[in-house]
Amino acid sequence: MKILTKISQCRKEVEAARRQGLVTGLVPTMGYLHQGHLSLVKAAGDQCQKIFLSIFVNPIQFGPGEDLQKYPRDPERDMALARENGVDYVFYPEEGQMYAKDHLTYVSVERLAEAMCGAHRPGHFRGVATVVLKLFNIIPAHKAYFGRKDYQQLVIIKKMAQDLNVNMEIIDCPTVRESNGLALSSRNKYLSPAERENASIIYRVLKDSGKKLLSGKKDPKTIKKEALEEFEDSGFIKKTEYFDIRDAATLEEVKTAGWAGDIVIAAAVNIGGTRLIDNVVVSKKK
Numbered sequence: 001m002k003i004l005t006k007i008s009q010c011r012k013e014v015e016a017a018r019r020q021g022l023v024t025g026l027v028p029t030m031g032y033l034h035q036g037h038l039s040l041v042k043a044a045g046d047q048c049q050k051i052f053l054s055i056f057v058n059p060i061q062f063g064p065g066e067d068l069q070k071y072p073r074d075p076e077r078d079m080a081l082a083r084e085n086g087v088d089y090v091f092y093p094e095e096g097q098m099y100a101k102d103h104l105t106y107v108s109v110e111r112l113a114e115a116m117c118g119a120h121r122p123g124h125f126r127g128v129a130t131v132v133l134k135l136f137n138i139i140p141a142h143k144a145y146f147g148r149k150d151y152q153q154l155v156i157i158k159k160m161a162q163d164l165n166v167n168m169e170i171i172d173c174p175t176v177r178e179s180n181g182l183a184l185s186s187r188n189k190y191l192s193p194a195e196r197e198n199a200s201i202i203y204r205v206l207k208d209s210g211k212k213l214l215s216g217k218k219d220p221k222t223i224k225k226e227a228l229e230e231f232e233d234s235g236f237i238k239k240t241e242y243f244d245i246r247d248a249a250t251l252e253e254v255k256t257a258g259w260a261g262d263i264v265i266a267a268a269v270n271i272g273g274t275r276l277i278d279n280v281v282v283s284k285k286k
């Protein structure tokens with residue numbers, strides 16, 4: 001496994017692999033790798049002959065007062081995990097390599113970035129879309145892999161790739177969960193063992209809401225009200241940032257019980273000072 005810190009090195013390696021006719025895959029991450037990231041690496045390994053993994057804690061996707069400084073980092077462990085899991089190249093740039101002092105260009109995916117997490121983290125998806133497009137240009141692989149846990153991020157990246165004619169296949173992979181249902185996230189490191197156990201409520205409520213929606217007996221407004229009450233009654237959810245029922249592709253709010261197609265039910269809650277997000281997708285034939 002080679003560790004690349006310069007953009008020019010990435011270009012050289014990806015071009016060489018492509019010249020040899022090898023299928024290349026990119027797994028963008030902010031490091032502190034867990035089984036969720038490794039499932040993306042595994043998916044890339046099943047479909048590609050050369051795997052590039054990027055590790056970059058992207059400062060422009062963090063808002064003022066967010067956890068940029070304390071975001072968990074362990075590059076040595078990450079490199080060992082990447083090596084053990086068959087990654088061929090790790091792109092591990094310094095901030096100055098990614099953002100020159102006079103950087104002025106940003107990517108905004110309008111409307112899709114305004115709801116859900118975007119409403120509570122202004123500028124977050126502008127930062128994500130910008131860095132992801134930069135990574136796509138730095139490592140122009142055939143395929144790029146993202147987890148469904150960050151559902152809104154996935155929809156935005158797919159739209160950005162479509163709108164800006166990115167010549168790369170965006171592949172989404174299932175959320176990996178702890179045995180109690182908690183979605184894996186680098187930020188789970190902030191949780192105490194008790195909070196980790198309590199956090200299982202998120203997936204449970206999302207799943208129950210999905211069942212209610214599918215049964216057709218309750219309308220989205222009632223389902224949302226019941227979910228918010230359950231979070232509040234738990235006593236350990238300090239704040240529910242949002243609980244939304246939306247069209248899985250357009251992210252438009254679903255308001256009527258007579259829905260069809262794919263629906264995402266997504267939530268962001270705060271447990272013990274840690275912001276956690278999760279979602280489920282339910283489908284009904286149109």
Ligand code: PAF
Nearest residue numbers: 028029030058128131150
């Ligand atoms: O999902 C993440 O880890 C980040 O948002 C990403 C896609 C690597 C961009 O920094």
